[in-house]
Amino acid sequence: MALIVQKYGGTSVGSPERIRDVARRIKRWKMQGHQLVVVVSAMSGETNRLIALAKEVSPNPHPRELDVMVSTGEQVTIALLAMALQDLGIKAKSYTGGQVKVLTDSTFTKARILSIDEHNIRSDLEDDTVVIVAGFQGVDEQGNITTLGRGGSDTSAVALAAALKADECQIYTDVDGVYTTDPRVVPEARKLDRITFEEMLEMASLGSKVLQIRSVEFAGKYKVKLRVLSSFEEEGKETSGTLITVEEDTTMEQPIISGIAFNRDEAKLTVLGVPDRPGIASQILGPISEANIDVDMIIQNVGHDGTTDFSFTVNRGEYARALKILEEQVKPHIGARAIEGDNKICKVSAVGVGMRSHPGVASKMFRVLAEEGINIQMISTSEIKISVVVDEKYLELAVRVLHQAFGLDKAPA
Ligand code: ADP
Ligand code: ASP
Ligand code: MG
Numbered sequence: 001m002a003l004i005v006q007k008y009g010g011t012s013v014g015s016p017e018r019i020r021d022v023a024r025r026i027k028r029w030k031m032q033g034h035q036l037v038v039v040v041s042a043m044s045g046e047t048n049r050l051i052a053l054a055k056e057v058s059p060n061p062h063p064r065e066l067d068v069m070v071s072t073g074e075q076v077t078i079a080l081l082a083m084a085l086q087d088l089g090i091k092a093k094s095y096t097g098g099q100v101k102v103l104t105d106s107t108f109t110k111a112r113i114l115s116i117d118e119h120n121i122r123s124d125l126e127d128d129t130v131v132i133v134a135g136f137q138g139v140d141e142q143g144n145i146t147t148l149g150r151g152g153s154d155t156s157a158v159a160l161a162a163a164l165k166a167d168e169c170q171i172y173t174d175v176d177g178v179y180t181t182d183p184r185v186v187p188e189a190r191k192l193d194r195i196t197f198e199e200m201l202e203m204a205s206l207g208s209k210v211l212q213i214r215s216v217e218f219a220g221k222y223k224v225k226l227r228v229l230s231s232f233e234e235e236g237k238e239t240s241g242t243l244i245t246v247e248e249d250t251t252m253e254q255p256i257i258s259g260i261a262f263n264r265d266e267a268k269l270t271v272l273g274v275p276d277r278p279g280i281a282s283q284i285l286g287p288i289s290e291a292n293i294d295v296d297m298i299i300q301n302v303g304h305d306g307t308t309d310f311s312f313t314v315n316r317g318e319y320a321r322a323l324k325i326l327e328e329q330v331k332p333h334i335g336a337r338a339i340e341g342d343n344k345i346c347k348v349s350a351v352g353v354g355m356r357s358h359p360g361v362a363s364k365m366f367r368v369l370a371e372e373g374i375n376i377q378m379i380s381t382s383e384i385k386i387s388v389v390v391d392e393k394y395l396e397l398a399v400r401v402l403h404q405a406f407g408l409d410k411a412p413a
Contacts, residue, residue, distance in 0.1 A: 002167035003035045003125070007135060007157035010044035011174040012231035013077050022172075022231060023084035026130060030090055035125045037164065039135040039157040040081055042073025047136075047150070063108035067137075067147045071097070074134035074153070082132050091129040095120065097137035097145075102156065104138035104146045111138055111146035112214075113155065116163040133160060151212035158215040162222035169219065169226050170241075171211065176230035177242035178203070178210055180408040181260040186400050188409040192258065194243050199258045199351055202385045206349040207263030211244075219244060256361060257352040257406040260399050264346045264392060266296070267319035268377065269326060270311040273337025276303050280334060284310055287329045293318045296347075297380045297389065307337070311378065313389060319343045345377065346395045349387040350402060362386050368405040374398055 006026070013019050022040075029036055041047075050070045054061045061069075078094035085092035100120065104111035124131045135153025138146050148155050154171055161169035178200065179189040195203075197220040204213040210228060219226040229241030274280050285295060298312045314322045319341065326339045355361050362379075365386055369376060374397065378389035390398055403409060 001033045001035065003037070003164060004029065005037045005039065005157050005161040005164065005166045005169045007039040007153055007169070007171050008041065008081075008231055009153065009171075009173045010041045010046070012172050013040055013081065014044035016080070018231075019077070019080050020084050023081060023088055023090075024235075025172075025231065026085060027088050027090050028235065030130060037121060037125070037131045037133060037160055037166070038081065039133050039153055039160060040074060040077040041135050041153040042070075043077055046073040046076070064144060067108045067111075068145050071134070071137040071145050071147055074136050078132045078134045085130055085132075091127070092132055093124055093129050094132040094134075096134045097156070098139035098143070100133055102133075102138035102159070104140055104148070106140040106142070106144065106146065108144075108146055110149040111140070113138060113148070113159045113218075116159060118163050121160075121164065148214070149212065151209055152214070154212040154215035155218060158218045158222075158224050158226060161224045161226075162218060167225065169224050171215075171226065171228045172231035173210065173228060174230065174232060175210065175228075176233065176239055177228050178208075178244075178259075180258070181399055181403050182208065182210075182262070185262075185396055186260075186403050186409075189403065190409060190411065192242050193240075194245050195258060196353060197244055197246060198384065199353055200244050202349070202351045202382075203259050203261045206261035206351065206385065206387060207265070207347065208259070208261045216244065220246070255352060255407075255412045256354040256358045257350050257408065258354070259351050260403050260406075260408065261349045261351055262346060262395060262399050264395060265316045266313050266345050266347050266389065267316045267322075267341065267343035268311060268313050268345050268389060269319075269322055270309055270340040271326060271330065271334075271336045272309050272340060273307045274310050275335055276306055276308045280308075280310065283334050284326070284330055285312070287325050288312075288314070288322055291321060291325055293322050293325075297378050297387070299378050313345070313347070313378065316343055344392045345389050346392045347387050347389050348395065348398045348402065349385050350406065351385045353384050355384050355386075364405065365402060368401050369398060372397055372401055 082092040082094040103115045135156040177191040183189040226244040296313045301309045374394045376388045
């Protein structure tokens with residue numbers, strides 16, 4: 001008998017039929033004698049619908065109220081799933097994040113989990129009950145409802161698995177594992193049987209939304225056995241998905257590149273003709289960070305006329321706010337010539353631990369993009385990844401040619 005935490009994403013519980021199907025899958029696991037804690041997302045499209053509704057009423061809703069509202073999506077699915085399980089003769093009980101309780105900090109819309117009270121869950125499990133927990137939500141010290149950021153149900157599941165010392169955390173979704181790149185963009189993408197935490201962390205942080213980045217951080221930190229699988233496979237035809245592992249698999253030839261990640265959600269800002277003197281970077285980025293805007297890539301060009309151009313990227317949703325800060329607070333103070341912005345860019349990244357021992361990956365990546373006439377606007381590297389910023393219109397092409405050039409469509413030798 002094992003204690004298993006399962007998470008079902010939006011598409012997996014997207015309709016009454018899907019919810020009944022998930023209930024049947026849970027019943028099969030239960031009948032094998034396992035204890036089950038199940039985390040669910042809102043039905044697909046529901047979180048987007050709720051956010052859009054809020055914005056129809058108020059263009060800039062207060063984050064606390066937004067959390068009260070968007071957390072309702074998950075509250076609907078926990079109850080529906082409990083009903084479906086009860087109809088199959090399985091004891092089941094639903095809990096909101098606050099009822100568990102999943103204690104978080106008070107950063108509304110992107111709260112962090114601080115602790116989880118396992119008391120109720122343990123006694124239900126002892127009583128042979130399937131415990132169903134609303135993903136994506138928690139409650140702060142003052143009892144305010146909080147949410148964990150888009151895709152946050154993954155993190156709820158991993159945090160529960162860590163708190164309960166579960167034997168495995170299974171993330172059920174609409175693809176049958178983690179692929180070498182998003183299979184919806186490159187149909188030749190290959191499913192990986194295993195991927196290291198380190199690589200998965202990079203893939204997630206560089207845009208592969210199959211797992212929320214915080215869930216991977218949590219799993220790495222607390223050594224949670226994490227697996228991504230499909231909820232759409234028929235009974236008897238289930239595959240074992242992708243296991244996220246701590247160790248690099250030394251029994252296999254390590255590929256240099258494990259995957260290509262991309263993120264459309266980016267925007268670039270440039271401060272032109274900045275006087276080249278100490279303190280400029282902090283004068284430009286200080287007001288941006290005070291406004292709680294995360295900066296990703298940064299480039300400062302060396303100037304020969306005593307001025308430089310300073311570019312950086314932000315999340316596209318924060319582009320307008322960042323542009324306004326530069327125009328109003330930065331430009332007049334530092335005497336820059338002009339501010340430019342581009343919110344039609346994207347970031348494409350090659351990720352792989354094998355890169356550490358193989359020089360030449362960057363030059364190959366740049367050559368492949370050049371051969372397609374794709375201009376690289378910015379570059380950033382780490383030990384196990386190379387990212388480039390390119391015009392958004394080249395996203396699919398860039399991902400496809402890089403995927404092919406690094407041989408990701410073929411099984412490793
Ligand atoms: P859920 O609603 O189950 O949380 P998501 O839509 O958040 O599902 O994540 C699953 C999606 O992630 C897939 O449908 C796929 O399009 C996308 N995706 C992006 N990169 C990858 C990748 N490398 N491997 C698998 N799926 C990926
Ligand atoms: N429902 C939330 C979202 O759409 C959380 C999740 O699905 O993980 O972002
Ligand atoms: Mg998701």
